[in-house]
Amino acid sequence: MPARVATSAFDALRAASPEPHGDAALVQALRAIVGERWVKVRPSELTAYDSDALPGYRAQPSLVVLPGNRDQIVAVVRLLAERGLPFVPRGAGTGLSGGSLADDAVIIGLNRLTRIHAIDAGNGIAHVEPGVVNAVLQRAVAPFGLHYAPDPSSQSACTIGGNVAENAGGPHCLKYGVTLNHIVAVTVCLPNGELVQLGSPTSELDGYDLCGLFIGSEGCFGIATDVWVRLLPVAPSVRTLLADFPSLTDAARAVSAIIATGIVPAALEMMDRATIRAVEASIYAAGYPTDVDAVLLAEVDGLDAGLDTDAEVIAQCCRAHGARSVRIAREPADRARLWQGRKKAFGALGRIAPHLVVQDAVVPRTRLPDVLTTIQAIGARHDVAVCNVFHAGDGNLHPNISYDASDAEQSARVHAAMSEIMQACIDVGGTITGEHGVGLDKLGYMNALFDDASLAAMCAVREVFDPERRANPGKVVPVHSCREWSGRPSHAAAH
Amino acid sequence: MLPAYLCGVLPARIASAHATRTPLRPRGAGTWLTAQRPISGDVLDVSTHTGIVEYVPGDLTITARAGTSLRELRDVTAAEGQWLALEPFGEPIGTIGATVATASDGPLAPTFGRVRDLVLGLEVITGTGEVTRAGGRVVKNVAGFDLVRLHVGAWGTLGVITEVTMRLRARPEVDETYVVTGDPRATLEAWLAPLASLSLAPMALELINAPFAQLLGLSAGTTLLIRLGGNADRVAAQRRALDALGDVVRAPDDLFARLAASTTPSMIAARVSHERTRMFDTWRHVSTACTRHQAWRPLLSASLARGLVRVMLPPPDAAPQVTDWGEFTRTLAPPGAHTAWEQLPADAWRHVPSAVVDTLSTRLRAALDPAHVLNRGLLGEPFSARTGDA
Numbered sequence: 001m002p003a004r005v006a007t008s009a010f011d012a013l014r015a016a017s018p019e020p021h022g023d024a025a026l027v028q029a030l031r032a033i034v035g036e037r038w039v040k041v042r043p044s045e046l047t048a049y050d051s052d053a054l055p056g057y058r059a060q061p062s063l064v065v066l067p068g069n070r071d072q073i074v075a076v077v078r079l080l081a082e083r084g085l086p087f088v089p090r091g092a093g094t095g096l097s098g099g100s101l102a103d104d105a106v107i108i109g110l111n112r113l114t115r116i117h118a119i120d121a122g123n124g125i126a127h128v129e130p131g132v133v134n135a136v137l138q139r140a141v142a143p144f145g146l147h148y149a150p151d152p153s154s155q156s157a158c159t160i161g162g163n164v165a166e167n168a169g170g171p172h173c174l175k176y177g178v179t180l181n182h183i184v185a186v187t188v189c190l191p192n193g194e195l196v197q198l199g200s201p202t203s204e205l206d207g208y209d210l211c212g213l214f215i216g217s218e219g220c221f222g223i224a225t226d227v228w229v230r231l232l233p234v235a236p237s238v239r240t241l242l243a244d245f246p247s248l249t250d251a252a253r254a255v256s257a258i259i260a261t262g263i264v265p266a267a268l269e270m271m272d273r274a275t276i277r278a279v280e281a282s283i284y285a286a287g288y289p290t291d292v293d294a295v296l297l298a299e300v301d302g303l304d305a306g307l308d309t310d311a312e313v314i315a316q317c318c319r320a321h322g323a324r325s326v327r328i329a330r331e332p333a334d335r336a337r338l339w340q341g342r343k344k345a346f347g348a349l350g351r352i353a354p355h356l357v358v359q360d361a362v363v364p365r366t367r368l369p370d371v372l373t374t375i376q377a378i379g380a381r382h383d384v385a386v387c388n389v390f391h392a393g394d395g396n397l398h399p400n401i402s403y404d405a406s407d408a409e410q411s412a413r414v415h416a417a418m419s420e421i422m423q424a425c426i427d428v429g430g431t432i433t434g435e436h437g438v439g440l441d442k443l444g445y446m447n448a449l450f451d452d453a454s455l456a457a458m459c460a461v462r463e464v465f466d467p468e469r470r471a472n473p474g475k476v477v478p479v480h481s482c483r484e485w486s487g488r489p490s491h492a493a494a495h
Numbered sequence: 496m497l498p499a500y501l502c503g504v505l506p507a508r509i510a511s512a513h514a515t516r517t518p519l520r521p522r523g524a525g526t527w528l529t530a531q532r533p534i535s536g537d538v539l540d541v542s543t544h545t546g547i548v549e550y551v552p553g554d555l556t557i558t559a560r561a562g563t564s565l566r567e568l569r570d571v572t573a574a575e576g577q578w579l580a581l582e583p584f585g586e587p588i589g590t591i592g593a594t595v596a597t598a599s600d601g602p603l604a605p606t607f608g609r610v611r612d613l614v615l616g617l618e619v620i621t622g623t624g625e626v627t628r629a630g631g632r633v634v635k636n637v638a639g640f641d642l643v644r645l646h647v648g649a650w651g652t653l654g655v656i657t658e659v660t661m662r663l664r665a666r667p668e669v670d671e672t673y674v675v676t677g678d679p680r681a682t683l684e685a686w687l688a689p690l691a692s693l694s695l696a697p698m699a700l701e702l703i704n705a706p707f708a709q710l711l712g713l714s715a716g717t718t719l720l721i722r723l724g725g726n727a728d729r730v731a732a733q734r735r736a737l738d739a740l741g742d743v744v745r746a747p748d749d750l751f752a753r754l755a756a757s758t759t760p761s762m763i764a765a766r767v768s769h770e771r772t773r774m775f776d777t778w779r780h781v782s783t784a785c786t787r788h789q790a791w792r793p794l795l796s797a798s799l800a801r802g803l804v805r806v807m808l809p810p811p812d813a814a815p816q817v818t819d820w821g822e823f824t825r826t827l828a829p830p831g832a833h834t835a836w837e838q839l840p841a842d843a844w845r846h847v848p849s850a851v852v853d854t855l856s857t858r859l860r861a862a863l864d865p866a867h868v869l870n871r872g873l874l875g876e877p878f879s880a881r882t883g884d885a
Binding site for chain 2: 124169181196200204207209212213217236261262264302303305307362363365366395429434435436445449453457460461465
């Protein structure tokens with residue numbers, strides 16, 4: 001477990017008091033809405049909510065309230081609005097940007113809202129509550145021959161509400177798109193407690209695309225109480241290929257060549273030598289060769305006719321760019337084995353050191369070979385071990401660094417390296433996050449990516465939804481881009 | 496970035512309009528302005544704001560100034576074996592800026608995505624004259640609030656789009672179009688029932704009515720147009736599968752392009768959207784409504800996967816026409832469906848309810864265009880309400 005990092009002077013006070021929150025009336029009022037056991041105030045209970053999956057960042061919420069349905073969400077948000085209190089919506093806490101951290105704000109946990117209200121197979125729409133876990137939804141719709149396309153690596157734990165907040169992606173986004181492309185409507189409890197429906201479950205509207213605007217708003221525009229997701233037919237046939245390359249650069253060039261053929265693979269994932277070795281040394285060993293610089297996992301799906309041709313074209317691209325061997329799997333068990341190492345790569349990397357920082361940046365696809373080389377150089381310069389496991393087809397990099405967050409000097413080197421990596425990605429025309437969100441972690445890079453006018457426009461839009469800036473305060477857009485923030489700034493302490 | 500000759504000109508012009516509360520109407524190729532939308536204000540000409548800013552074929556993205564025509568984008572990308580898989584209804588002289596501003600799409604949308612799915616980044620001058628950027632040039636991007644989605648389909652009421660980055664696709668190895676006609680006595684449901692079980696993944700699949708088929712030079716009768724793409728094996732297998740639907744004939748490769756281009760600026764056009772399981776009911780309802788209102792030879796097309804029926808009528812001066820526009824606009828769609836009017840005669844717009852009436856939309860408009868200078872009369876207010884303040 002990460003070392004406990006004190007983030008506020010109030011920590012000591014909290015620890016000393018069994019019921020630290022001073023506002024007993026607030027706690028009582030919240031308990032009247034959601035029930036006694038669904039308001040958490042004790043330090044031992046709040047600890048579970050003081051971080052997400054991003055190491056090095058901790059913040060203690062003032063309290064945690066866990067509504068059980070839409071009406072309770074509305075009642076809770078209205079109560080907080082009346083009192084002018086900030087709040088942070090939170091799903092499963094699997095986020096990688098510190099987006100669900102609450103520094104002395106109220107966390108509204110949505111994990112109890114796990115109902116799948118309806119699956120309309122004919123129209124390919126499911127109506128779900130925000131706390132439904134991504135993988136649970138996948139299992140529920142599978143008997144209809146359908147699937148929900150976004151498949152983040154954390155899908156066994158992350159929730160649809162969290163996916164909406166972050167505009168989550170996943171390996172299969174290359175062909176199928178990100179969360180934005182698969183949500184048709186949301187009901188949102190605005191920060192003032194008003195319920196609005198954005199988008200439509202039954203028809204395409206004209207007017208402003210408020211549903212699209214809401215997706216990826218990281219909890220700053222309100223809380224999604226209902227989500228209507230689009231479901232797609234499961235592809236009738238799938239082929240999975242694994243190619244191994246003596247050179248990472250050659251593997252990156254193979255990616256460009258595959259994309260240029262016009263075939264849109266369902267997924268095109270790459271792992272570098274460090275990742276391969278970590279996977280193969282773990283219980284998730286997938287039989288990847290450990291003496292190569294990169295493996296490329298490619299998947300094509302769709303109609304059976306012509307699929308073998310596509311797979312062979314991809315195999316040829318790999319061989320033409322120096323692949324040592326290419327395996328093609330057709331059967332589900334064989335495919336699952338090839339995927340296992342990729343899906344569990346983060347788990348395997350977690351064994352190497354106490355902490356793993358999973359970064360997220362996107363570069364134009366043609367710049368992948370250069371950027372991968374630059375990242376290795378940055379890692380070497382700061383004496384940190386950067387490994388890469390990423391969505392190569394999208395140019396979506398996940399440079400990861402295993403380290404010990406309790407070692408201040410090591411943490412400082414990790415942060416310096418990450419900053420340089422982000423800047424290198426921006427310099428080639430890329431962006432600072434492709435699917436993890438800005439949250440707290442990327443806040444400092446927003447000024448490098450957007451000018452003041454663009455950030456001010458974002459602030460202006462945020463104020464439409466949340467004029468008092470009480471919903472997930474201090475996230476996404478740097479505070480100085482807006483008018484002066486009235487609350488205590490959220491801050492992160494990395495040690 | 497704005498080129499030197501415009502740097503400062505467009506933003507300054509808008510800032511000045513903001514300061515003096517003078518309405519402006521941005522104009523590209525003018526293909527939808529001529530559709531008699533009731534917009535007040537001085538013309539802000541962005542038609543000379545053209546050209547490709549950046550195109551790296553290997554990235555499968557293109558950045559172009561907003562006044563660049565769809566035709567130019569088509570030609571530039573075709574030279575690299577790529578395309579913008581959008582092909583919206585309308586003429587190819589339309590600009591990419593207007594395409595994004597109006598969220599115009601076409602038969603390819605169910606497979607390749609709508610405009611909202613294909614735009615990666617925008618440069619937009621807000622109603623105060625601020626040059627802002629949203630999104631970027633990469634294919635995945637969640638940095639900051641998604642103002643790209645906000646401007647798509649906003650009809651330039653939240654800002655003037657000056658630059659657009661779009662996602663491209665490599666052109667398929669084989670791209671063939673087929674025309675299928677069934678037994679004219681069968682219901683649509685009976686005719687098209689096998690579609691659900693066929694091994695088909697078409698690039699586009701559009702149902703058109705008899706007048707539309709005739710306009711395109713096809714044999715009379717309700718007709719299914721299918722565009723197949725991919726490698727030769729995949730296209731051949733799907734072509735064979737089509738036999739289950741009736742008589743199949745290979746069509747000229749430009750059939751879908753002609754279908755899209757059949758929407759000219761003077762026509763009347765609307766989209767009626769409902770659940771796809773109600774597609775045929777929507778089709779019949781729209782068809783009946785046109786007959787009841789003496790609409791002359793309505794051209795109907797439907798995107799089956801999307802539950803979308805599109806109807807076009809010839810311009811009022813070209814044919815006998817609907818007399819009661821109020822009743823027609825109210826009853827064209829079946830209950831529960833949504834009608835989006837694309838083009839109407841000038842005096843008919845007052846019957847169309849505003850698309851921007853909810854609190855959030857109204858406040859967003861006020862946030863990005865506080866003096867309400869951009870495209871006054873579009874989306875937010877009926878024509879009659881804006882004449883006094885123009």
